Amino acid sequence: MIAEAPAAALADPAAFRSQVVAAGAPVVLRGVARHWPMLAGGREAVIAALLAADAGQSAEMFIGRPAIGARYFYDEALAGFNFTRETVPFRDALTRIVATAEAADRPSLYMGSLPAETYLPGIAAAVRLPFVPADVSPRVWIGHASSVACHYDAMDNVACVAAGRRRFTLYPPEAIGDLYVGPIDHTMAGQPVGLAVGSPPGNIRFPRFERWRDRAELVDLEPGDALYVPKLWWHQVEATDPVNVLVNYWWDGFADGPEAPYTTMLLAMLAIAERPAAERAAWRAWFDHYVFRPERHPLHFLPPAKHGILDGQPASRSRIRDLVMRLLRGG
Structure with missing residues (x-):
């Protein structure tokens, strides 16, 4: 069971660094983003705030055929992927996501890792968290219900749900040898993924994954909730509502120079x-x-x-x- 952060750890970046980041374990941060003004009006208010902050940039959008079940992944041969990419003006992409959210048999649409300072400069000040260093900029993730393949980040991560719901499925760093991690230089979005995660039980391609299948940590987040994911922890991320918005912060809590x-x-x-x-x-x-x-x-x-x-x-x-x-x- 993943613990919830004590209130004292959320006072400022130094407290968070010493009481949460140093421990190297995921921590649930219930309600830490509920003070964001745009959350007060529900999903519609969040979408309106994003549209109002739009800087007019174009963004890359993933488009998945209904047949993939909104699970963005490789194709069968690991030669390509089961979705396409399209560069679209941000406003058009967001409008399209919202307009088609309830449509039957529609493609799944997803935009990820959008730097707020580039795409939504008016949002950054409105989504501050007191325990995140002030020089760390937020990123925004928007889409239909979807499943993003199990991956790790090389940075510490605080992920906050602004609209919809998210489920995180987490595995510790030591599981790496049993997740059957795919190519490190042919990836969907920069990081290699655990090919075994999400496979059916007893899959003969991934026998060692069975020792982890029932040991994953599951965390469900509502709007205003967040999760701290330490660097190198594996996590699959599922967005479960018709329209979902997540804001995250990446930084290296213990960087002491440019070396990574x-x-x-x-x-x-x-x-x-x-x-x-x-x-x-x-x-x-x-x-x-x-x-x-x-x-x-x-x-x-x-x-x-x-x-x-x-x-x-x-x-x-x-x-x-x-x-x-x-x-x-x-x-």
């Missing part, structure tokens, strides 16, 4: 993944010692003044960064 862990992993794959097993095991020991530090700092037995570039100070981080860049250039 995912970038580091890709470089490690290049350098280590194809080496012999014995050498990979040796490098695993080094990563544990210097990077993951399961017990303590690798130089714990020396006074901090003798930690050199491992002292964690900004100047030392810059020295490490310079060394890495020089090595990558072959210097």
Whole structure:
């Protein structure tokens, strides 16, 4: 059962960082967005607010044939996808979504990850949350009922329901080997997806998924509710009403410079993944010692003044960064 955040954790970004983000577990945030003015009038007021804030930009819209059941996914051969994309003026797309929401046997329509500052600049100030850093910009997701494939984010995520309802199905990072994750460079929207999630029970293509099938965490959200999803947690997202609007915030709660862990992993794959097993095991020991530090700092037995570039100070981080860049250039 996923816990709900204590009120004290929602006071400001520092409290949220220390009491929620640091724990690395999903947290339900009931009612945290109910103060948004546009929520007071229900779905119609939310749509009206979006139309009023429209900056006149065009957006990419996913269009799914009725046969896919609004589950946006690969085609059978994993060569393409089971939906098409169309670039449409935002106002036209939103109007079309609302106008066709109740129509029988209609295509499913979906627009995702729209930066508010680009598409809806008047909305950003109206959807603030006190515990999200002030420099983090919201993104907006709009569509019919739909199912977005199980994926992870490389950033911390607060997802707030503005209209409709959402169901999140969550798996922890350690499930990655049993979700049968698809290609990392041929994706629907940037992140690889767990191909096994949503498959029928007993599917012979995904036998290891059975150990997780009944262990997923389910969270249902109403308008005004939100969910904190830590980076690297797998989540399938279902929008369940005829028209649904979600506002989310992405940021890295513990970034201390431009380096991204995912970038580091890709470089490690290049350098280590194809080496012999014995050498990979040796490098695993080094990563544990210097990077993951399961017990303590690798130089714990020396006074901090003798930690050199491992002292964690900004100047030392810059020295490490310079060394890495020089090595990558072959210097």
